Amino acid sequence: MKNNTIKTIDASGRTLGRVASxxxxxxxxxxKATFERNRYSGxxxxxxxxxxxxxxxxxxxxxxxxxxxxMRGGLRTLKGAETAEKKGLKELIKLATFQMLPDxxxxxxxxxxxxxxx
Numbered sequence: 001m002k003n004n005t006i007k008t009i010d011a012s013g014r015t016l017g018r019v020a021s022x023x024x025x026x027x028x029x030x031x032k033a034t035f036e037r038n039r040y041s042g043x044x045x046x047x048x049x050x051x052x053x054x055x056x057x058x059x060x061x062x063x064x065x066x067x068x069x070x071m072r073g074g075l076r077t078l079k080g081a082e083t084a085e086k087k088g089l090k091e092l093i094k095l096a097t098f099q100m101l102p103d104x105x106x107x108x109x110x111x112x113x114x115x116x117x118x
Contacts, residue, residue: 004044005043005044006043006044006045006046007026007043007044007045007046008045008046008047008048009022009023009026009045009046009047009048010048010049011047011048011049011050011052011053011093012048012049012052012053013052013054014053014054015053015054015055016053016055016059016063016092016093016096017096019047019053019093020093020096020097020100021100023045023047023093023097023100023114024097024100024101026042026043026045027042027043027045027097027101027110027111027113027114028042028101028102028110029041029042029043030042031043039106040106040109040110042110042113043113044113044114044115045113045114045115046115046116046117047093047114047115047116047117048117049117049118050088050089050090050093050116050117050118051088051089051090051118053089053092053093055084055089055092057081059080060079060080060081060084061079061080061081062080063079063080063092064077064078064079064080065077065078065080065083065095066078080092083095088118090116090117090118093116094111094114094116097111097114098111
């Protein structure tokens with residue numbers, strides 16, 4: 001099913017969690033009347049002004065996420081400040097949205113419909 005509607009979300013001056021939850025709800029399709037849990041019925045989402053996200057240094061130190069290399073002992077825990085420094089705030093929005101989506105076969109398809117711009 002091709003879906004050519006695109007929802008644009010402006011992230012400037014908003015907090016990370018509020019932007020990520022709005023993106024996740026739209027990707028799941030819960031904002032539409034045709035929501036089906038077992039089919040992808042969401043819309044494509046485009047987040048603009050990701051570099052203007054309102055996030056404090058204290059919050060960046062509190063945020064943790066993991067990265068696994070696949071090797072034994074390869075689990076790394078990274079602070080949000082490290083990720084924001086290396087990959088930018090776009091990556092933090094992507095990681096937060098990924099965690100808010102349901103852990104099923106549709107998650108990767110939903111994430112393919114997410115575009116984030118600075």
